[in-house]
Amino acid sequence: MVKSQCFEKVGLKKGPWTPEEDQKLLDYIEEHGHGSWRALPAKAGLQRCGKSCRLRWTNYLRPDIKRGKFNLQEEQSIIRLHALLGNRWSAIATHLPKRTDNEIKNYWNTHLKKRLDKMGIDPVTHKPKADSFGSGSGHSKGAASLSHMAQWESARLEAEARLVRESKLTVPNPPKNVLGSAVSAQVSNKGSAAPTARPQCLDVLKAWQGVVFSMFSVGSRDSLESPTSTLNFSENALAMIPLIGVQKNPTTTLAFATNNATLNRGATASEFDRGNQLECFEKLKETAQVTRNLDSSMAIHDISPYASDHNAWFVDSSANENAPMGNIIDGFSEILVCNSLDPNPTCSGENINDCYAGSLEDNYWNSLLNLVDASPTGSSVF
DNA sequence: AATGGCAGCAACCGCCTACAA
DNA sequence: CTTGTAGGCGGTTGCTGCCAT
Numbered sequence: 001m002v003k004s005q006c007f008e009k010v011g012l013k014k015g016p017w018t019p020e021e022d023q024k025l026l027d028y029i030e031e032h033g034h035g036s037w038r039a040l041p042a043k044a045g046l047q048r049c050g051k052s053c054r055l056r057w058t059n060y061l062r063p064d065i066k067r068g069k070f071n072l073q074e075e076q077s078i079i080r081l082h083a084l085l086g087n088r089w090s091a092i093a094t095h096l097p098k099r100t101d102n103e104i105k106n107y108w109n110t111h112l113k114k115r116l117d118k119m120g121i122d123p124v125t126h127k128p129k130a131d132s133f134g135s136g137s138g139h140s141k142g143a144a145s146l147s148h149m150a151q152w153e154s155a156r157l158e159a160e161a162r163l164v165r166e167s168k169l170t171v172p173n174p175p176k177n178v179l180g181s182a183v184s185a186q187v188s189n190k191g192s193a194a195p196t197a198r199p200q201c202l203d204v205l206k207a208w209q210g211v212v213f214s215m216f217s218v219g220s221r222d223s224l225e226s227p228t229s230t231l232n233f234s235e236n237a238l239a240m241i242p243l244i245g246v247q248k249n250p251t252t253t254l255a256f257a258t259n260n261a262t263l264n265r266g267a268t269a270s271e272f273d274r275g276n277q278l279e280c281f282e283k284l285k286e287t288a289q290v291t292r293n294l295d296s297s298m299a300i301h302d303i304s305p306y307a308s309d310h311n312a313w314f315v316d317s318s319a320n321e322n323a324p325m326g327n328i329i330d331g332f333s334e335i336l337v338c339n340s341l342d343p344n345p346t347c348s349g350e351n352i353n354d355c356y357a358g359s360l361e362d363n364y365w366n367s368l369l370n371l372v373d374a375s376p377t378g379s380s381v382f
Numbered sequence: 383a384a385t386g387g388c389a390g391c392a393a394c395c396g397c398c399t400a401c402a403a
Numbered sequence: 404c405t406t407g408t409a410g411g412c413g414g415t416t417g418c419t420g421c422c423a424t
């Protein structure tokens with residue numbers, strides 16, 4: 001269809017940017033915001049295409065980006081997120097404040113990928129190259145569980161990243177960046193949200209986890225082996241939605257999302273069928289309407305950016321910080337791991353995280369990260 | 383000092399999706 | 404519904420500087 005007109009145009013400069021060009025771009029955006037990137041070069045007096053200007057701004061000139069060496073924590077985050085999200089650099093970047101996707105991608109390709117490779121870990125699958133993790137009969141169940149966990153966590157993080165982006169696009173009073181002036185309204189895209197303000201959408205996702213958890217047969221964790229193998233999506237579970245969303249706390253943030261691509265991923269996807277998803281979705285919509293009637297301040301959003309085979313709704317409210325549901329579970333992955341491990345016998349069942357501290361997931365990541373953390377002087381792999 | 387190899391990174395390119403006309 | 408445009412994303416390229424020979 002439409003080719004990349006930008007780089008086909010003759011007479012436009014390519015290659016490295018000069019300090020003068022940088023200054024022109026900075027000055028223009030500081031005064032006018034970027035507006036239409038296509039129109040910007042002419043207005044700013046630059047012999048560049050709009051796309052080049054946008055890339056230069058987002059990857060280099062933007063004032064809210066941090067440059068320089070990645071610290072250990074950032075490295076760990078990248079490795080972990082890459083294991084969960086794959087090469088979705090923009091999604092990874094949303095979890096690393098002030099770092100651009102391009103920078104993360106470069107760092108991965110030039111540093112981390114090689115480091116993992118030298119350690120005998122496949123940088124694509126994040127498993128040992130010999131695949132001892134999954135091939136041994138004793139570990140197969142754990143590996144499968146971990147795989148399911150990773151799929152769900154991946155979906156969760158992806159949705160979270162998307163919501164973070166959306167929240168930044170719609171933030172009513174974007175943080176004033178160091179350029180000051182009207183630029184902030186225009187440049188409040190990724191990476192520029194106030195670092196101290198916790199995105200509300202994260203609570204939404206937490207609530208979503210709570211809803212999913214409550215849909216399962218809570219009393220019998222044996223049914224929670226994995227989301228794609230033994231999901232028990234009963235009518236009782238569906239009936240719990242309004243209990244949580246309306247009766248328990250009318251102002252609780254209630255989130256629900258069905259992600260067919262994720263839920264149906266894997267060989268045993270049929271056990272969570274489309275019919276159940278749609279039915280559940282419809283019930284949630286009803287709940288959302290009821291909830292809105294109860295609380296006029298409630299807002300209902302249709303997260304349309306989801307792909308066509310995704311249905312996602314969330315009911316949002318301003319009072320969600322103390323939502324009891326948020327304490328039900330913090331991280332759906334723990335549920336998935338729980339079943340493959342013996343739960344803490346002292347667990348009261350009120351806080352899933354306490355019950356299953358030291359999960360397989362933790363062990364896996366800790367071991368992985370410990371490997372990465374190994375001193376170059378003390379390890380033969382470096 | 384010259385040069386060849388390599389690593390790091392900025393920038394380019396092509397594809398994709400969302401959206402408006 | 405179709406088409407064109409803008410912007411986003413991920414893979415790749417190529418320039419630059421460093422280091423070994």
